[in-house]
Amino acid sequence: MVTQGNDPNAAPLFSPRGSAQEIEEGRAFVPKFDAAGLITCVVSDAKTAELLMVAHMNAQALAQTVETGEAWFYSRSREKLWKKGETSGHVLRIAEIRVDCDQDVLWLKVEQAGAGACHTGRRSCFYRAVVRDAPGAPLTLEFRDDERVFDPAKVYK
C-alpha cells in the first residue's frame, strides 16, 4: 500500500480493484501493476500531442510523480527509481494524467523543461518508421523527425 509521503498512518493514494464495471466506469483510481510491480506510461507533449516516450512506473514512482508534479519512473535495466531529467535537467512537468479503461496504462501529458525527451538527443524516442523496401525483403527503418535538439555527449557527461 502506497501512502502519502512516509507517514504510515496517512491515507492510501490508490484504491483496491473491484469489478470490471467499477474499474471501467467508476471514479476510483485502481491502477493495475504487473507481476513485476510496474505499470506502462505513455508520455506525450501536452501542447503538440507528439508521442515522446514510453516508460514504466512502480507504485513509488507514481506516488512521487503525483506529489512533485514531475515525472518519476522505474528503470527496469538499472532496477531503480529514476527521475526523468535528474542527469540531463530535461524534467517532464505533468499537465494531466489519464488512465485507460482497464486501468493498466497511464498516459502522461507533459511540458518538457528541456529540448528533447530521448537520450539520443531527439525530441521524441520515435524517430524511425518501419518500412518495407521491397516485397520479400526484411523490414527496415527510415529516419523521420530525427533532428538532434541537444548533444547527448554534453548532456550525459
Added chain:
Amino acid sequence: MVTQGNDPNAAPLFSPRGSAQEIEEGRAFVPKFDAAGLITCVVSDAKTAELLMVAHMNAQALAQTVETGEAWFYSRSREKLWKKGETSGHVLRIAEIRVDCDQDVLWLKVEQAGAGACHTGRRSCFYRAVVRDAPGAPLTLEFRDDERVFDPAKVYK
C-alpha cells in the same frame, strides 16, 4: 524466426539484435519482444494525434499487421491472436509504424474504420483523468472526453 506468409524458405521479416549503437542508430528493424514474446504498441489517430489505446503484439501479430495493413494484436487475457475490429468491425488501418530508440515499443498511427477504439464505446480508452480531490485524500478519476460514440451492447452481441 517469423517469415513472410507460411513459406519456411521466405526471408525473415525481422533482423537479429546487435549493439546498442546499431539498435538506436541503425536501419535494421530488430524489435525486442519481452519474456512472454510480446511488444507494447501505442495506437494513436493518424489525423488528430489522439491517443486511442495501448495493446500488445507477438511476432505473428506484427507480421500479419505488416502483411495486411490492419492492426492485429495478441490478447494476454484470452491468450490468442486477435484482429482489432474482428467483432465490432472497427478495424484500424495502418498509416505508419514507428519504433522507439531501443526498439521495444511500437507506435501505430492509424485510421479508424469505426467510430471508436475502446470496447466501452468511447473513441479512446483514455476517457478519465487522475485527480486529487483534496490533500490527503486518495486519488480519484474525472471523466473527460468520455462521450460514447457507439453502443457496445449492440456492437459486441
